[in-house]
Amino acid sequence: MVIVIRVIYYPGCSLRNSYPEFEKSALEVCKKLDIELEEIPEWNCCGVNFSLSDNIMRHLGAVRTLIDAQEELSSTAGNEITTLCSMCYNVLKRTNIALKTEQDTRENVNDYIDDAPNYKGNLEVSHFLQLLRDKIGFDTIFDKITNPLSDLKIAPYYGCALLRPEDVAVDKRESPTIIEEFIRAIGATSVDYPYKMECCGNYHAAFRKEIVEIRSKAIVESAVSAGADLIISPCPLCTYNLGLGVENLGKDVPVLFFTQVLAMALEVDSYLSPEREELVLKNLQGS
Numbered sequence: 651m652v653i654v655i656r657v658i659y660y661p662g663c664s665l666r667n668s669y670p671e672f673e674k675s676a677l678e679v680c681k682k683l684d685i686e687l688e689e690i691p692e693w694n695c696c697g698v699n700f701s702l703s704d705n706i707m708r709h710l711g712a713v714r715t716l717i718d719a720q721e722e723l724s725s726t727a728g729n730e731i732t733t734l735c736s737m738c739y740n741v742l743k744r745t746n747i748a749l750k751t752e753q754d755t756r757e758n759v760n761d762y763i764d765d766a767p768n769y770k771g772n773l774e775v776s777h778f779l780q781l782l783r784d785k786i787g788f789d790t791i792f793d794k795i796t797n798p799l800s801d802l803k804i805a806p807y808y809g810c811a812l813l814r815p816e817d818v819a820v821d822k823r824e825s826p827t828i829i830e831e832f833i834r835a836i837g838a839t840s841v842d843y844p845y846k847m848e849c850c851g852n853y854h855a856a857f858r859k860e861i862v863e864i865r866s867k868a869i870v871e872s873a874v875s876a877g878a879d880l881i882i883s884p885c886p887l888c889t890y891n892l893g894l895g896v897e898n899l900g901k902d903v904p905v906l907f908f909t910q911v912l913a914m915a916l917e918v919d920s921y922l923s924p925e926r927e928e929l930v931l932k933n934l935q936g937s
Contacts, residue, residue: 652684655785657776658719658731659687662738663695664886669907671921672886676734676778676909678918682794683786687732690718696741709759712745716773717766723773732776734909736811736885739777743818746775777812779828779884779908780820788835795915798837802930804911805841805878806830807869809888810849829882832908836915845872850891859894866895870903880904880930882911904929 665673680687697711719731733739749756750771760768776784782791806829813819813826821828826847833840848869851862870892873881880903883889892905904926913920914930922930 654684654686655781656686656688657728657781657785658722658773659689660693660696660715660719660731660733660738660742661689662733662735664735664737669886669889671923672734672907672909674921675907675913675919678920679909679912679916682916682918683782683791685781685786688722690715690722690731693718696738698737698741709745709748709755710763712741713749713759713763713769714766715742716746716749716775717763717769719773720769721767729772730774730776730781732778732781734778734884736777736809737887739775739820740811740814740818743775744815746771746773747817777820777884779812779832782832782912783828788831791832791835791912792837795836797915797917799911799915800837800839802838802911803841803877803879804833804838805843805873805876805881806833806846807850807873807881807883807888807892807905808847809883809885810847810852811885813847829884829908832912833882836912838911838915841873841876841878843872843876843878845869850888850895852887852891855887855891855894862891863894863898866891866893867898868895870895870899870901870905874899874901874903878903880906880911882906882908884908902929906930 661673694714695711696715700708749769808826813823816823830840845868851865854861881892889905896903910920910922
C-alpha cells in the first residue's frame, strides 16, 4: 500500500520568476517519493524585503501566507506548510514563531489585516529538506534511487537562511549535517570545506556587487580546492551569487539546486540546462 504524504506548499516568487528548474525538478521528485504538494491558491510574496524592519510591515506578507495555508488545513493531512526557498522558509518561520509566542504581535497583526480570518498559530513551517529528512527519510531515499551519483563529489552550501537565527535553524547551527546526509542518500560523496556556512553577500548583489563577487569567489574557491565537482544550494539568491563567484574564479563548476541532483539520482527530469548537464555528465563519467 502506497502512503502519500500531503503537505501544504508555498512556492514563493523566485522559483516562479527566475528559477523554475528548482520547482520543476522538485515536483518530479515528489512523484517518485509519493509526496503531494498542495499549493496555496492565490499566494503572495512572503515579504522578504521587509524582513529586517522593526514594525508590523515585516510580518504582513508572511502572515497572509500563513492564513491562506491555515484555510487549506481542512483538505490536507497534517498542519505543515513547506517551501523550497531558504529565504521564504526563514521569513515564514520567524513570523510563525513571533505570532505563536508574542501575544501583542499576534493581536496587532490580526487587527491590521481586517480582510482575512485571524491567524490561530496552528501551523508548522518546514523547509523541503526537512520534509525529505523527517517525513520520507534519507534511508528511504537511498533505497529508491536508481542512478546513484557515486562518481560525484558534491560540496554542500548552506548559506545563512537555513541556520540563522538559531530558533529557525533546520539543523545544528554550528555543525549542520542535513545537506551532507542528503548527498550521501543520493550515492554521492560530500565534500567538506570551511566556507559552506559563510554568507554569499545576499542582497548586496543589487547595490554592492563587488562585495558579493569577493565573498562568493572565496566560497567557490574553497569548495573547488577541497575537490568538489559541483556545489548544491537550497537558496535561489545564493545560487545566483555563487554563479558570480564561478565567473570570477574562471572555473567551470556547476552550482545546482539540491532537487536537481536528487532528480538525477531518481532518473526523472532534473531540468538542467544542456551546458550544465554536459558538465555534470563529464564528472559522472570520470573525465
